[in-house]
Each structure stands twice: as C-alpha cells, then as structure tokens.
Amino acid sequence: MVCSSYLRTVILQAGNIQKVTPGLARFASFQTSLKTAFVSSDRIFSSVRRMMVDTSAGAGRGLTTNTSSEKDDDGGFASGGWKSDDGKLSCGYTSFRGKRASMEDFYDVKTCKINGQTVCLFGIFDGHGGSRAAEYLKENLFKNLMNHPEFMTNTKLAISETYQQTDSEFLELGKDMFRDDGSTASTAVLVGNHLYVANVGDSRTVISKAGKAIPLSDDHKPNRSDERKRIENAGGVVMWAGTWRVGGVLAMSRAFGNRMLKQFVVAEPEIQEQELDEEFELLVLASDGLWDVVPNEDAVSLALLEEEPESAARKLVETAFSRGSADNITCIVVRFYHVKATEPETKTEPEKATEMETETEPETTTETTTKAEPETIAEPATKTEPETATEPETKIEPETSTEPETKTEPETSTEPETKTEPETSNQTRSQN
Structure with missing residues (x-):
C-alpha cells in the first residue's frame, strides 16, 4: 500500500512538472523579449534625447x-x-x-x-x-x-x-x-x-x-583674495590640503x-x-x-x-x-x-601709389621739355659772345666744337635760318 501510494504521488508530480515546463519556457521567452524591448527602447530614447x-x-x-x-x-x-x-x-x-x-x-x-x-x-x-x-x-x-x-x-x-x-x-x-x-x-x-x-x-x-x-x-581659486573673503564672510573656510581648497575639499571657489x-x-x-x-x-x-x-x-x-x-x-x-x-x-x-574686409584696402594703396607714380612721370617729362626749350632759346641770346655759344656746343658734341657749320647741318631741320644768321653777322664784322 505504501509503495503504490508513493508511486501515484511520483506520477502526479511528474505530470505537474510536464505541465509547468511549457509555462517556464514561455516565461523565459517573455523575459528575452522584454530585455530586447528595453534595449531597443533605450536606443530609441537616447536617439530622441540627442x-x-x-x-x-x-x-x-x-x-x-x-x-x-x-x-x-x-x-x-x-x-x-x-x-x-x-x-x-x-x-x-x-x-x-x-x-x-x-x-x-x-x-x-x-x-x-x-x-x-x-x-x-x-x-x-x-x-x-x-x-x-x-x-x-x-x-x-x-x-x-x-x-x-x-x-x-x-x-x-x-x-x-x-x-x-x-x-x-x-x-x-x-x-x-x-x-x-x-x-x-x-x-x-x-x-x-x-x-x-x-x-x-x-x-x-x-x-x-x-x-x-x-x-x-x-x-x-579659493586663494584669490576676493574669493577667499567672500567664502569667509559666508561662514566658510579656505585651507591648504595639497592645494588651497574650500573646506579642505574643493579646489575651486565657484x-x-x-x-x-x-x-x-x-x-x-x-x-x-x-x-x-x-x-x-x-x-x-x-x-x-x-x-x-x-x-x-x-x-x-x-x-x-x-x-x-x-x-x-x-x-x-x-x-x-x-x-x-x-x-x-x-x-x-x-x-x-578679417582678410576679406582688409584685402581690397591693402590692394588699393599700392595701386594708388603706382597711379601717382605714373601720373608724375609725364610731369617730369614735360619739365624736361620745358627745360630744353629755354636752352634752345638761349642760343640766340649769346650771339654777341661766340665763345659762350660754343661752350654748350662742346658739351653736347665735343668732337665738332671747332666746326660750328657741321653742327648746324643736323640741326637745320629745327632752326636752319636762326643758326645761319649769326654766321653772316660774323662775316660782316670781320670785313669791317
């Protein structure tokens, strides 16, 4: 009797175990899905937060x-x-x-x-x-x-x-x-x-x-004079603990x-x-x-x-x-x-400088022409003194300084008549 009742109990327990096993399996799968859901939700919330x-x-x-x-x-x-x-x-x-x-x-x-x-x-x-x-x-x-x-x-x-x-x-x-x-x-x-x-x-x-x-x-820093004063006025203390610290704990005052x-x-x-x-x-x-x-x-x-x-x-x-x-x-x-704002200004300055140089160049050329004109005008002014007239000629062409006539030949295109006049005047003087 004892053996049969024991056997029935074992059979019943075995049957219960068979009934529980599928439930445990379903619970385990539920846990896995729950964990997956939490992981995915964390990812979603983190991305939403960002x-x-x-x-x-x-x-x-x-x-x-x-x-x-x-x-x-x-x-x-x-x-x-x-x-x-x-x-x-x-x-x-x-x-x-x-x-x-x-x-x-x-x-x-x-x-x-x-x-x-x-x-x-x-x-x-x-x-x-x-x-x-x-x-x-x-x-x-x-x-x-x-x-x-x-x-x-x-x-x-x-x-x-x-x-x-x-x-x-x-x-x-x-x-x-x-x-x-x-x-x-x-x-x-x-x-x-x-x-x-x-x-x-x-x-x-x-x-x-x-x-x-x-x-x-x-x-x-706590050892800043104004910060130390503020902390002490509030009832705190600044002390040395490897470095200056508020209450011996924090190494900064704010x-x-x-x-x-x-x-x-x-x-x-x-x-x-x-x-x-x-x-x-x-x-x-x-x-x-x-x-x-x-x-x-x-x-x-x-x-x-x-x-x-x-x-x-x-x-x-x-x-x-x-x-x-x-x-x-x-x-x-x-x-x-700031380069974009300053580059045009720096470029215009040298351009202005070059423009000024180019503008002054023709002015200097005009000055030289005006200086050359009084030199040509000064030649007839020295008609009374032939020696002084020959001096500028010797500066220009020293080889032909002794022959005034050969000098007048290349200059005949400019003033042929004015240079022949002093020659005739010299001849008349020599005849007299």
Missing part, C-alpha cells in the same frame, strides 16, 4: 549643434571642426581623456540666427566628482540661455541669470541622489561682433589680439552643483565683454588640464602657427599631454577672419 538637444533648443530659433554628442567608447579622444556659413569664423575642438581613468570633460558648439543676426556659442565644461553635472550643462545651459526672454536685448543679464537658473535646476533634479558632483563652465557667446565670455570655476578663455594673449576670464558646499561655492558667473575688430585673431577655451601646464602666451603662439583651428586645438592638447598634464584635456579654438 535629437531634442540638437534641434529643439532655443524654442524654434534654429539652434543647431555643430559637435557630436557622443564620445569614444572608452571616452579617450574626440576631435572635429566647423565653419560658419558667412566665412567670418571657424572653430576646431579636441577632447582627450589623458591619464585619468574616466572622462569628465564635455564641450559644446552651437549656432543660430536671430532676426538675421548670427549667434555662436562655445562652451567647456569640466566635471569633478563625476561627469553628470558637466553632461547636464552640455545638454541644457545653452538651451536655457536661448530661451531667456532678454537674450538679445540684455545678453549679459541673460547669461548671469541662466547660469544660476541651470545650477538650481541641476540641484533640484538630483536632490534625492546621494551624489555631490559638480562642474566648471567657461563659455563664449558671440552676437554679431560683440563677444561675451562667462566663467565659473577654473576653466579659462584667452583671446589673441595682434599676437598678444589677453585672458578674458579669471580662474576661481562651480555648478556641489550641493554640500553650495553656501560657499556659487554658480554666479564673472562676465567680460569685448567688441571684436580686425586685430583679434583667435579665441582659445580650455579646461584646466591645458592651463595647468600651458601658459596663456604659449597657447596663443602655438595656435597661431596652425592655419586650421582643428589642427590648433589638437596641437594644444598634445602639447599639454607631453608636458605632463595628468587631467582630462579639452580645448576649443575659434579663428576670426
């Missing part, structure tokens, strides 16, 4: 992204270039992970037209404590700026408010996350010929004017993010304005991975040696790495072209 960054920014103002939003798989290297439609400027960019284990630098280049005026935006974002803040700035900072209602009427105010607004939005987005990453931002906004350079942190922007390097931003130090580390930008003219040659924006080992003057001189800005950006990054930079290195070079 499209939104590239085209929807600026609220229909035609803002376009001129750089690739994707880096290499290992975050190691990215490079490219772009030229404006009007030919007034071109830019090149290079980003290199360098000796760091991860890539926390981001960059952005955008252009648009507003009321027929070209607007160009360039940005370097150097993350610390992670790449999330720098990537957020790349995707949102210029978009928020173009959406500011006073962007064209009061660009400086729009930049200042947009920086702080974007910082608040980033902190609000990550309020439930236990992260405290941050980022610098060094941006250049060109509206027509008017340049606005805004900076938060220790990235830097330098412009070349007639071959001279002029910094358009001042690094926000940044996006950094929630724990936000009372002292603000995102209010310092903005410099510059009206561009023909003396300005190029603009260099870079993260501190470049500026730690390459001075401003070296950066400008090296960039000027290259004709193409993309080659210049690559050259600067390679130079920083060869000089021992241990950080991520990202650089944007913007070159301004």
